Amino acid sequence: MSSKQPTFDELMANCERSAIHLEMRDAYDVVYESGSFADWRAGHRLDPDDRESWWRPWLDLMAETVSRGVAVRRARIVSEPVSEYIKYEHSGTFTNVAAGELVRWLPRRKASDLALPGNDFWLFDDRWVHWNHFTGNGESGGGEITDDPAAARLCATAFEAVWDRATPHDQYEIR
Structure with a gap:
């Protein structure tokens, strides 16, 4: 273990080659009464032509990271039929892709024989x-x-196993 622990922001800023993210939950911090999830439930959808309305500053950070030559990949393991939250997340993922992230989806039933860490993670x-x-x-x-x-080896191996089986975002159909 290194003596100085970098922060997440420092890890992203100093990343040189790859940043990978594995998500394994069917919902994250859901607030039904207010915010973007509530707006989505009420029918609001992000406009592909209105980049200023997208999730800032995260997407700016992703675009800047990718512009430095860093490959940013995100894989999501989801239960099917998907939760309402995953439908919401899927509907806005085009913004992540537009910012330069590569995103894939893996139905949980296709991950049963994979050795996976107990928590979501980023690996830099x-x-x-x-x-x-x-x-x-x-x-x-x-x-x-x-x-x-x-x-790091566990995360790298798990992520690659998921990535190999997962479906690219533009081909994944919500069930």
Whole structure:
């Protein structure tokens, strides 16, 4: 373990080759009464031609990261039929793709024989793991950062196994 723990922002800013993200939950911090999820439930959809209305500053960060030559890939393992939250997430994923992220979806039933970490994660340059911890109702439970080589190998291997089986975003049909 390194003596200085970088922050998530530092990991993203200093990433040189790859940033991969594995998501394995069917809902994240859902607020039904207000916010973008509530707006989506009421019928609002993001306009592909109105980039200013998209999720900022995240998408700007992704575009800047990709412009430095970093490959940013995101894989999502989802239950089918998908949850309402995953429908919401899928409907806005075109913005991630427009910012330069490569995104794939894997039905959970096709991941049954894969060895997967117990938490969602980001892996930067095959070295730094940022674990994402969540409470039972999907709220953030904080993060944890490590450069443990065994954890990095586990995450890299798991992600590639998911990526190989997953369907690219533009081909994944919501069920």
